[in-house]
Amino acid sequence: MEITVTVNGQQHTRNVEPRLLLVHFLRDELGLTGTHWGCDTSNCGACVVWLDEAPVKSCTVLAVMADGRRVRTVEGLGDSTGLDPVQQGFTECHGLQCGFCTPGMMLTARWLLDHHPDPSEEDIREAISGQLCRCTGYENIVKSIQWAAEHDTAAAAVPEESTVDSAEVSA
Amino acid sequence: MQVPAQFQYERATSVAHALSLLTKFGPESRIVAGGHSLIPMMKLRLAQPEALIDINGLSELARISVEDGTLYVGAMVRHADLLSSAVVGEHFPIFHDAERLIADPVVRNRGTVGGSLCQADPSEDLSAAFAAVRGEAVIEGTGGRRVVLVREFFTGPYQTVVGENEMLVQLRVPISSSASAYEKVERRAGDWAVAAVGAELRIEGTQLVSVGIGLTALGAPNFHAPEAEEYLLGGPAVDERFAEAGRIAARHCEPVADQRGPVDYKRHLAEVLTVRALRRARTRWHGNHPQEA
Ligand SMILES: Cc1cc2nc3c(=O)[nH]c(=O)nc-3n(C[C@H](O)[C@H](O)[C@H](O)COP(=O)(O)OP(=O)(O)OC[C@H]3O[C@@H](n4cnc5c(N)ncnc54)[C@H](O)[C@@H]3O)c2cc1C
Numbered sequence: 431m432e433i434t435v436t437v438n439g440q441q442h443t444r445n446v447e448p449r450l451l452l453v454h455f456l457r458d459e460l461g462l463t464g465t466h467w468g469c470d471t472s473n474c475g476a477c478v479v480w481l482d483e484a485p486v487k488s489c490t491v492l493a494v495m496a497d498g499r500r501v502r503t504v505e506g507l508g509d510s511t512g513l514d515p516v517q518q519g520f521t522e523c524h525g526l527q528c529g530f531c532t533p534g535m536m537l538t539a540r541w542l543l544d545h546h547p548d549p550s551e552e553d554i555r556e557a558i559s560g561q562l563c564r565c566t567g568y569e570n571i572v573k574s575i576q577w578a579a580e581h582d583t584a585a586a587a588v589p590e591e592s593t594v595d596s597a598e599v600s601a
Numbered sequence: 602m603q604v605p606a607q608f609q610y611e612r613a614t615s616v617a618h619a620l621s622l623l624t625k626f627g628p629e630s631r632i633v634a635g636g637h638s639l640i641p642m643m644k645l646r647l648a649q650p651e652a653l654i655d656i657n658g659l660s661e662l663a664r665i666s667v668e669d670g671t672l673y674v675g676a677m678v679r680h681a682d683l684l685s686s687a688v689v690g691e692h693f694p695i696f697h698d699a700e701r702l703i704a705d706p707v708v709r710n711r712g713t714v715g716g717s718l719c720q721a722d723p724s725e726d727l728s729a730a731f732a733a734v735r736g737e738a739v740i741e742g743t744g745g746r747r748v749v750l751v752r753e754f755f756t757g758p759y760q761t762v763v764g765e766n767e768m769l770v771q772l773r774v775p776i777s778s779s780a781s782a783y784e785k786v787e788r789r790a791g792d793w794a795v796a797a798v799g800a801e802l803r804i805e806g807t808q809l810v811s812v813g814i815g816l817t818a819l820g821a822p823n824f825h826a827p828e829a830e831e832y833l834l835g836g837p838a839v840d841e842r843f844a845e846a847g848r849i850a851a852r853h854c855e856p857v858a859d860q861r862g863p864v865d866y867k868r869h870l871a872e873v874l875t876v877r878a879l880r881r882a883r884t885r886w887h888g889n890h891p892q893e894a
């Protein structure tokens with residue numbers, strides 16, 4: 431079935447099978463491999479992306495459910511003027527080790543800071559509690575998000591819709 | 602890579618449309634709400650529906666409201682919305698207690714209240730919470746609406762009274778007391794309950810004039826503890842009686858041994874958590890709550 435999804439401000443139209451999961455749509459159809467795919471059981475959170483306004487686990491959402499909606503992936507953090515403060519925080523505070531959990535962690539962190547500009551350590555730990563870091567780098571991830579909160583000047587806005595990319599591909 | 606088997610997908614535009622799609626596709630079709638129980642089951646081939654009817658577009662089912670002394674919660678209300686609703690917290694702290702412990706914030710952005718109840722997993726937290734507060738389930742079919750007590754909603758593990766051509770549209774709960782609480786023991790943050798207990802009470806003078814106790818993951822028929830409720834009703838809301846109610850609840854449930862623990866441990870939790878939930882509910886009794894509508 432044909433779906434049109436706006437990913438990081440760009441519209442994509444594809445013909446997909448209903449059983450295609452959003453995580454595979456992003457990675458395999460759109461080549462946005464920043465969204466990672468780990469446990470496949472909704473537990474690890476490596477696949478977290480925003481669906482409209484909130485982070486979801488994209489291994490448990492059908493791509494067809496995103497039809498007509500907006501998705502934000504790690505590629506949509508930051509813009510041409512620079513990194514998102516969350517990305518900077520992960521750099522400053524050594525928030526990534528192997529980097530596998532990082533995209534999901536950063537997207538949840540961005541969402542937390544948009545709603546809660548001054549989170550406590552407990553708020554941060556609660557926000558990322560559905561996301562596993564196999565390198566167990568939680569201390570530094572929490573510090574990175576705290577750094578971002580302190581340096582968050584303007585809440586990063588979701589980019590405007592821009593170019594249209596349309597192609598017919600079967601899943 | 603786990604991917605569901607093939608199926609047809611239809612997006613419902615109204616409750617009537619969803620019901621007509623259910624009729625059209627027949628018994629092998631399923632409603633999908635948040636999909637956070639159903640899609641994992643489809644990946645594992647524990648469920649293999651031939652058609653999915655997506656009800657995410659039905660914004661009329663995503664509302665929370667209070668009218669005439671009753672709380673109304675649409676079937677498509679997400680866990681995150683129940684948790685962030687001030688009016689829910691004011692009248693039913695039990696739901697906020699429970700939601701804080703259901704899965705994790707990201708799963709709560711997607712999973713729905715209706716999906717939780719219809720899934721009828723013996724460990725579903727909201728089933729016990731709604732059983733404790735004597736909620737009602739509003740079910741719609743092509744022939745019209747019917748209302749069933751949540752306590753009569755479940756017919757077995759993963760089974761409810763919702764028929765093939767019907768869907769759950771709403772939950773409603775009479776507001777009679779804000780003295781309610783939910784206590785859960787889990788193995789780690791965001792995990793399913795090893796055991797959990799919800800309680801609601803109402804006191805007049807020194808007497809308990811209404812008591813509700815819901816049990817999760819403890820093999821209690823219909824997720825509640827009628828014997829313990831009966832014992833407490835009409836007596837004072839004191840610790841000794843709460844302790845006895847805990848023993849009664851533990852005796853009458855039927856937990857099963859699994860990777861979360863052996864039966865005697867779970868019975869022990871039933872007792873301890875019943876007492877804790879009752880006590881915490883009591884601390885929330887201020888004596889000035891509206892009468893049952
Ligand atoms: C990692 C993880 C951890 C979790 N931890 C917990 C936990 O600690 N406690 C807990 O209680 N739950 C937990 N859950 C379960 C989660 O809360 C449920 O998956 C979710 O709420 C089910 O709702 P859904 O909207 O996703 O339902 P779906 O998966 O869409 O549907 C579930 C079932 O209900 C049916 N259905 C859905 N809506 C309707 C309707 N309106 N009418 C008729 N039938 C309907 C579907 O056909 C399907 O059979 C967890 C889930 C995950 C993925």
Ligand code: FES
Pocket residue numbers: 466467468469470471472473474475476477478487488489490
């Ligand atoms: S891959 Fe989606 S939660 Fe692990």
Ligand code: FES
Pocket residue numbers: 525526527528529530531532562563564565566567
């Ligand atoms: S940095 Fe390796 S999984 Fe988190």
